[in-house]
């Protein structure tokens with residue numbers, strides 16, 4: 299197992315926005331963290347990365363309680379755009395290389411080409427879909443054991459979504475685990491290995507998608523509609 303969320307809880311203004319979230323993240327898997335806006339997905343991801351301190355519970359990473367050492371092995375992609383306008387696609391790669399040990403420049407260059415970007419493009423000239431692709435490829439070019447992608451498919455067209463999914467599938471291996479948060483269930487149904495339904499800060503249900511299809515003969519979207 300790569301990481302574990304043990305009873306993670308966060309309270310804002312007296313309200314539990316994440317409540318007792320316990321989840322084991324096993325290597326070689328893509329997890330879909332599925333739930334409506336405001337259900338606590340981002341707050342949970344920020345606790346996993348160490349950006350937000352839990353009120354209760356702990357993160358176990360690679361067999362030991364979370365320490366700052368874990369930060370270099372956790373690649374978190376927030377929903378906000380986080381590059382400077384004046385940067386070029388090439389300088390985003392250099393910036394990442396300076397910040398993150400093990401950033402794979404060759405992989406970055408390959409992914410830039412694969413998703414149809416260009417090293418000379420300026421961040422300020424990128425469309426929404428291009429920016430979404432840039433965020434994902436920069437994050438996925440980091441060497442990490444845990445990738446946390448917050449809403450990577452929101453607000454972009456079908457082709458850009460497919461390219462992003464390809465990059466995610468190219469990156470997953472037995473040595474890492476990828477978590478994608480989204481409320482776009484149909485978009486992730488075909489490629490996630492595990493679905494985690496989250497509502498009002500709690501995990502309602504977690505299952506592996508293969509078992510769901512075989513045993514219950516249902517799609518994730520069907521079950522989501524029933525339970526949420």
Ligand SMILES: Nc1ncnc2c1ncn2[C@@H]1O[C@H](COP(=O)(O)OP(=O)(O)OP(=O)(O)O)[C@@H](O)[C@H]1O
Pocket residue numbers: 310311315333334335336337338339340341342
């Ligand atoms: N820093 C903060 N201070 C106060 N309340 C917060 C803070 N961050 C998040 N919240 C509240 O916590 C709840 C969960 O928010 P969170 O962003 O984790 O949900 P989410 O599932 O990621 O939603 P979205 O998809 O809209 O980002 C929301 O009600 C939000 O308003």
